[in-house]
Amino acid sequence: MAVTGPGRPRRGPGMTEVARAAGVSQKTVSRVVNGEPHVSPEVRDRVLRAVQELGYRPNNAARALLLGRYRRIGVVSLGSALYGPSTLLLALERAMHRVGYSFALAGTLEGQPVQVAVEALLEQGVDGIVLSEPIDDGAPLRLSADVPVVSLGEGVEVGQGRSAVVGADGLVAARIATEHLLSLGHRTVWHIPGPHDWWAARDRVRGWREALAAA
Template identity: 55%
Template sequence: MSRPPVRSTAAAPRSIDVARLAGVSQKTVSRVMNGEPYVSEVLRRRVLDAADELGYRLNRAARALASGKTRAIGVVTLGTALYGPASLLMGVERAVRDTGYALRVVNTMEGDTAGVAGAVGTLLDQGVDGIVISEPIEEEEDDAELSPPVDVPVLVLGAPPSFAAPRVLTAGIVSDQLARAVTEHLLDLGHTTVHHLAGPLRWYAARDRLSGWRTTLAAHGRREPPVISGDWSAASGYEAGRRLAADGSVTAVFAANDDMAIGLIRALLEAGRRVPEDVSVVGLDDIPVAAYVSPPLTTVRQPFDAAARDGLRSFVHAIENPGAEQIPVDNPPIELVVRASTAPPPHPPAPDHRHTPH
């Protein structure tokens, strides 16, 4: 089927030109370019392809003057290279790119007295239509008192909401459910209990994973071993592994992230504890190297892109339609990736003798 002729002129292309080339209405073009919901993915792609072919771009300055909106979304996130926060930020960046909004990011740092409140204030001063908070660490009480009044919608990813705003939406990965899936996997293999190497408990994810592990053991009537805490690094996992290797009764360990799990496995192997024949180990995140360590690591894959995309879709709808009902955000499915670091416990059970760490 031939397309209608496209307006030929030296002037900048307009939305009507995009509509003609894509074979859709101007309203559909407007919906796609403004990131509105209820447009099929096929139609959205057709409009975006036509816009790219014509070199069409929204006149954001004119739109801001006309609507009183800046067409900008602010993001508050922890300044870290850790896999989880960095991957979630990348997911947010990709999702915002498809909404037609500009992105303004302000990083926080651990120990920063201004914290999230200062970052939010900076974004409000710059002028944004909404704020995404992807801050994984609990604020100090003094920081919370500094919170500025927030008069735009707020989307909180993976943490409890901490600001009063016209609309506060929550989305993201539910870490306690991820921990339940891991713990269930190890119990289903026949282990009588599961030890836990937790992350730093100022982090919401670390507390959620601890809670999910604890709840699952209790639901199965299993003994809860003492918790060992790390700092998310492979080095802290290695130190924890040296301690756990000395306890011959340990047959299964859930580490709160993959880096700590990898360090833990190294310490177990050095102490003569085979993985998974003597001790099963599970991590969480499915970092790129997890499939290539020895043994390949059983873990849970976090759907960062899906969480960001679904959260942003609902968030942009709230910005564009202040009085409308919120679009529900579904939790992404949990994906347990079973590799070679888990197996049934040794039979007979390992004797409770001490090994001297190397």
């Protein structure tokens, strides 16, 4: 690291230097860095080029205090070592990066309440939380957070307002897939299920069984 004196790090380029290099105002630089609209593509490209050439790094902590948002989404994973959840996490991370958000992951240890992972993400500073693939541990899962929460599956109770429970219909999907294979002339269809305490895995088993029973 370059220094300006004994043990003193050199301050990196600020928004003023970026604005001067790009020939725009500091407000325009702020809009580009924060992904705000009302900036022409030509000006945005000029600012981003200056950011890259100067090696400018936004002060995320200061920006969060000023704007009240972190541009970071937290994800609680209950099974990242398994293939399905791990591919879901990768897709979530890519989707967040495409819209200019960073990705913070919190896993749950065996026997640890999900709320502990949620609190850890809130302490880091996130604009929202995604709960990946909830499981049934025998008790209703109730989450409390002062940011929007999206659960990718059932069995979760979240706060009112901007929170939601979403997910694909595994029951219907498994039934359609099984019906399709049967229609090709197969006498039966075998199914390798996921963990028995995963809501999504249960739905797929139900859809498979319903299709076989109907046939």
